[in-house]
Amino acid sequence: MTKSIVIKGGTIVNRSSEQALDLKIENGLVEQIGKNLKGEVYLDASGCVVSSGFVDLHAHLREPGKEEAETIETGSRAGALGGYTALVAMPNTDPPQDSVAVIDFVREQGKRAALVEVVPSGCITLGRQGESLAPMAELAAAGVSLFTDDGSGVQDASLMRRALEYARGLGVTLAQHCEVAELTKGAVMNECQCCTNLGLPGWPAIAEELMVFRDIELVRITGATMHFLHLSTKRSVELVRAAKRDGLPITAEVTPHHLSLTEELLTSYDPVFKVNPPLRSMHDIAALKAGLIDGTIDAIATDHAPHPRRDKEMSLDMAPPGMLGLETALGVVLAEGACEVRDVVALMSWNPAKIARVDDRHGLDLVAGAVANICVFDPEIKWKVDPERMASKSINTPYIGRSLKGRVRHTIFNGATTVVDGQAQR
Amino acid sequence: MKHLLAIDELGLDGLNALLNLTDHMVEINQRPVPKVPALRGRTVASLFFEDSTRTRLSFETAAKRLSADTMTFNVSTSSVNKGESLRDTVATITDMGVDAFVVRHKSVGIPWQISEWTKASIINAGDGAHQHPTQALVDCYTIREATHAKSFSGMHMVIVGDIKHSRVARSNIQAFSMLGAAVTLVAPPTLLPPDVSHWPVSVSHNLDDVLPQTDVLYMLRLQSERMAQGHVPTLREYSEQYGLTQKRVMNLQAQAIVMHPGPMNRGVEMQIDPSDVKNSLIHRQVANGVAVRMAVLFDLLGSGSNLAGQA
Numbered sequence: 252m253t254k255s256i257v258i259k260g261g262t263i264v265n266r267s268s269e270q271a272l273d274l275k276i277e278n279g280l281v282e283q284i285g286k287n288l289k290g291e292v293y294l295d296a297s298g299c300v301v302s303s304g305f306v307d308l309h310a311h312l313r314e315p316g317k318e319e320a321e322t323i324e325t326g327s328r329a330g331a332l333g334g335y336t337a338l339v340a341m342p343n344t345d346p347p348q349d350s351v352a353v354i355d356f357v358r359e360q361g362k363r364a365a366l367v368e369v370v371p372s373g374c375i376t377l378g379r380q381g382e383s384l385a386p387m388a389e390l391a392a393a394g395v396s397l398f399t400d401d402g403s404g405v406q407d408a409s410l411m412r413r414a415l416e417y418a419r420g421l422g423v424t425l426a427q428h429c430e431v432a433e434l435t436k437g438a439v440m441n442e443c444q445c446c447t448n449l450g451l452p453g454w455p456a457i458a459e460e461l462m463v464f465r466d467i468e469l470v471r472i473t474g475a476t477m478h479f480l481h482l483s484t485k486r487s488v489e490l491v492r493a494a495k496r497d498g499l500p501i502t503a504e505v506t507p508h509h510l511s512l513t514e515e516l517l518t519s520y521d522p523v524f525k526v527n528p529p530l531r532s533m534h535d536i537a538a539l540k541a542g543l544i545d546g547t548i549d550a551i552a553t554d555h556a557p558h559p560r561r562d563k564e565m566s567l568d569m570a571p572p573g574m575l576g577l578e579t580a581l582g583v584v585l586a587e588g589a590c591e592v593r594d595v596v597a598l599m600s601w602n603p604a605k606i607a608r609v610d611d612r613h614g615l616d617l618v619a620g621a622v623a624n625i626c627v628f629d630p631e632i633k634w635k636v637d638p639e640r641m642a643s644k645s646i647n648t649p650y651i652g653r654s655l656k657g658r659v660r661h662t663i664f665n666g667a668t669t670v671v672d673g674q675a676q677r
Numbered sequence: 678m679k680h681l682l683a684i685d686e687l688g689l690d691g692l693n694a695l696l697n698l699t700d701h702m703v704e705i706n707q708r709p710v711p712k713v714p715a716l717r718g719r720t721v722a723s724l725f726f727e728d729s730t731r732t733r734l735s736f737e738t739a740a741k742r743l744s745a746d747t748m749t750f751n752v753s754t755s756s757v758n759k760g761e762s763l764r765d766t767v768a769t770i771t772d773m774g775v776d777a778f779v780v781r782h783k784s785v786g787i788p789w790q791i792s793e794w795t796k797a798s799i800i801n802a803g804d805g806a807h808q809h810p811t812q813a814l815v816d817c818y819t820i821r822e823a824t825h826a827k828s829f830s831g832m833h834m835v836i837v838g839d840i841k842h843s844r845v846a847r848s849n850i851q852a853f854s855m856l857g858a859a860v861t862l863v864a865p866p867t868l869l870p871p872d873v874s875h876w877p878v879s880v881s882h883n884l885d886d887v888l889p890q891t892d893v894l895y896m897l898r899l900q901s902e903r904m905a906q907g908h909v910p911t912l913r914e915y916s917e918q919y920g921l922t923q924k925r926v927m928n929l930q931a932q933a934i935v936m937h938p939g940p941m942n943r944g945v946e947m948q949i950d951p952s953d954v955k956n957s958l959i960h961r962q963v964a965n966g967v968a969v970r971m972a973v974l975f976d977l978l979g980s981g982s983n984l985a986g987q988a
């Protein structure tokens with residue numbers, strides 16, 4: 252039997268309440284909420300928010316295939332340190348997550364690490380090649396409820412239409428990486444004045460927006476549910492806002508880096524700032540933040556994309572896109588001041604739990620009987636990122652030297668502590 | 678000056694200082710023995726990851742005339758083809774004792790990245806479509822030599838062709854503007870960057886309109902692969918609209934200068950032999966290439982050594 256845990260002195264943030272009460276955990280569940288609770292282990296939460304654990308809709312854990320960059324264990328530890336209790340594992344592994352064998356492997360590796368729940372997503376098309384559908388029914392039967400070819404969008408409109416129709420029959424959600432590939436050949440950064448100066452091929456906003464528009468219209472005729480990954484432009488937000496007004500079953504996410512970093516950073520020639528979709532303008536950031544506040548955007552997702560040092564020591568055009576996110580997401584979002592603390596819990600826990608369909612065990616109100624997946628964070632503390640101290644196997648974070656605000660103090664996964672006082676327990 | 682990476686990083690004073698120093702180098706090159714001991718004991722490594730004839734040879738000649746030792750890194754026979762990373766390659770050559778790297782690479786920003794990995798000086802000999810600062814220095818020096826003007830104020834420079842993919846254009850736009858010239862870019866919209874509203878230039882899509890007001894006509898090379906990429910329908914159509922023909926030469930002002938950074942595409946942007954153009958400075962551009970690069974190497978690596986001595 253594990254020891255009972257009491258979280259003392261924090262503010263418990265639930266959907267319809269904020270209460271300065273203690274919370275007791277026993278046998279993997281929230282046992283009691285109240286004053287002066289007694290237990291065997293005490294976790295101090297003074298000045299902290301106590302909320303349901305975060306759920307990341309977008310983590311590249313790199314296993315199987317690129318264990319040099321990250322493993323499911325190291326990525327899970329990074330997630331726990333970031334306050335996460337569930338991570339949706341993106342399917343661009345090698346081999347890709349387009350078979351039950353790989354899906355089961357990823358889930359089992361997650362269970363072995365036992366630091367978060369690893370929720371495998373499945374490919375929409377076989378091998379993420381965009382040519383024929385992956386065995387979605389088999390994968391759905393193996394527990395997959397989110398399908399994506401993330402890293403590239405499904406280019407063929409007819410195939411995407413069929414994928415949505417098929418998904419509707421299975422009751423699963425498709426998640427699109429919106430990028431019309433013909434418009435982004437060789438692209439390194441946002442198409443902007445900086446990119447004109449640098450002589451680099453640009454990644455124009457319209458390459459994202461055309462596919463957002465196409466897929467909204469495909470949802471309209473198929474009735475399937477659809478999630479938009481990492482939206483990055485003003486017009487994308489406007490398109491999704493209008494589609495939601497029409498009542499379409501659409502959700503959308505934005506990353507912490509698209510809320511905080513801009514295209515000018517590429518003029519440092521440092522590939523750590525290369526990401527797909529690319530960093531955009533202040534103009535776009537303002538629109539994304541407005542989308543967070545009015546509910547157009549449902550979730551903040553990391554697009555955690557570890558790369559080994561040697562891969563990021565290449566030129567801007569050759570280096571792979573992507574940056575770390577799990578350990579810095581909360582600190583970046585709160586430092587940006589884009590929304591209230593309560594909204595952050597909704598965007599990082601309640602809403603993504605629902606989109607990933609793990610809301611029977613994650614993103615729950617913290618009441619007696621709920622599964623104890625909990626994050627305790629100090630929303631005011633300022634800190635700086637030290638890449639050498641990160642749990643991720645890679646160090647490609649763009650936030651070195653930046654001041655972040657808000658840090659995870661304790662994380663509890665299935666009733667057991669994974670992080671105590673900012674230190675990973677295993 | 679530690680590195681020469683881009684014209685805007687050099688600044689107007691740095692630009693003028695190098696142009697003035699080039700006068701001395703031209704004088705050295707006219708001596709019976711065109712060689713001085715100024716950089717004896719210094720080593721200059723050429724790191725060329727892209728084909729080059731004139732730039733690489735003129736740097737190596739410049740280094741030798743200043744008595745520096747030279748090292749040529751040949752990509753096709755190097756460990757890069759065995760999977761060695763660029764950073765490791767640079768570290769290895771640095772360990773051999775190198776004072777300067779002359780770098781050309783197809784990727785934008787490589788010279789800046791290398792400058793973080795070594796203590797040696799870096800000279801950008803062309804990075805992608807971004808910068809080619811020594812070419813701009815050569816061009817400014819050549820115009821200065823021909824016009825005897827130290828400021829380009831009141832002059833109208835017209836750059837014609839594939840601006841979008843041209844590092845020569847990006848460096849020259851900066852250099853010409855810094856020296857006071859008005860700059861007009863002439864190209865079809867597909868060969869211009871999507872947004873140049875923040876550049877100190879005018880834009881035209883009609884060469885014939887611009888020719889009568891041109892002081893320096895700077896023709897850029899059009900690479901044939903631009904057709905496959907859909908930037909122009911055919912080379913013939915491009916050539917008709919933007920190529921330099923005998924008829925267009927006749928429409929230039931009498932004193933107007935014609936330049937080209939080479940290598941030329943005869944029959945595309947150059948429909949006539951440059952020797953048929955009275956005021957062509959194309960051969961002077963090549964000749965001044967050595968002197969300008971001597972000035973750059975001396976500025977970066979010299980330590981008060983006497984340029985008057987004999988090697």
